[in-house]
């Protein structure tokens with residue numbers, strides 16, 4: 001069974017550890033899983049007046065990618081104990097797009113930070129935000145890349161064995177959940 005995953009990273013900076021983590025996920029993707037990385041860099045700040053004129057092209061592009069994906073992988077930085085504004089802004093825009101592109105998607109969550117907690121607080125904030133989007137977040141395994149500056153080499157590869165194993169486990173769990181949801185018989189609407 002093939003699984004198309006859209007990866008969403010919450011940092012725009014060159015050399016972002018969260019972006020490197022998504023690139024690493026592409027390299028470690030299990031057989032049958034293809035991971036594309038969304039580009040959030042041209043999404044403007046959310047403004048209801050802009051929305052009233054029509055959704056910006058960048059928002060429409062990412063919304064279509066979300067809609068077409070079987071599953072999502074989100075890597076968020078931790079900014080002041082929460083998710084980055086970049087990620088929240090993108091989610092806010094996408095949540096307004098008709099057709100609710102996120103609804104029912106399995107979502108794996110991870111984070112990378114130079115701190116010892118690896119962005120744990122941001123992940124729990126992200127889980128709260130995802131409630132309204134009606135996704136299927138994986139509860140486990142959890143993957144926090146702490147001391148991220150020590151775990152990637154100069155080529156941007158994740159070299160820490162435990163982190164690589166954790167990423168394998170996260171992607172395997174995402175594949176299993178996506179397959180489970182694809183196979184599930186549609187539930188008849190209650191009369």
Ligand SMILES: Cc1cc2nc3c(=O)[nH]c(=O)nc-3n(C[C@H](O)[C@H](O)[C@H](O)COP(=O)(O)O)c2cc1C
Nearest residue numbers: 011016017018019077078079080081113114115119
């Ligand atoms: C505005 C700002 C706030 C931050 N707040 C936190 C924080 O609360 N917890 C934490 O672990 N790291 C914090 N950091 C450090 C980031 O997690 C670290 O810079 C990380 O590398 C950012 O992700 P990136 O490498 O994907 O860009 C903060 C960084 C910035 C710029």
